[in-house]
Amino acid sequence: MYVQLKTGYDTDRGPSWITWVQFSKTWRTAYTRGRTLRRWPGMVAGNFYDVETGEEFWVSGPKRDRTDGRYSRAQPEVAEDARAPYERFLRGAALPGREHG
Known part of the structure; x- marks a missing residue:
């Protein structure tokens, strides 16, 4: 997944990562990089908060096409354990877990 910190940065200027994210069954909670993120209705800049x-x-x-940041061409940091699947995805393979749709 693409994860970007929004707080404290101008639009799409925060640090970003290609990393593994686990979601709860309801998709309201995400776990990544040692953080627990939750969805909050009506958020202004992001779709999750720590x-x-x-x-x-x-x-x-x-x-x-690597245009993950809407207004920035800054490339995300790629987590080592996500690098190989991400590079396969960039070459046309399905995302892990999405092979059948």
């Missing part, structure tokens, strides 16, 4: 710090994050699937 339950400990209150920081807002954007979480979405990665894009093959």
Whole structure:
């Protein structure tokens, strides 16, 4: 998944990562990089917030054309354990877990 910190940064200028994210059954909670993120209706900049710090994050699937940041061409940091699947995805393979739709 593509994860970007929104709090404290201009539009799409926060640090971002291609990393593994686990979701709860309801998709209201996401776990990544040692953080617990929750959805909150009506959030302004992000679609999740960190339950400990209150920081807002954007979480979405990665894009093959690498335009994950809407207004920035800054490339995300790729987690080592996600590098091989991400590179296969960029070459046309399905995302892990999405092989059948």
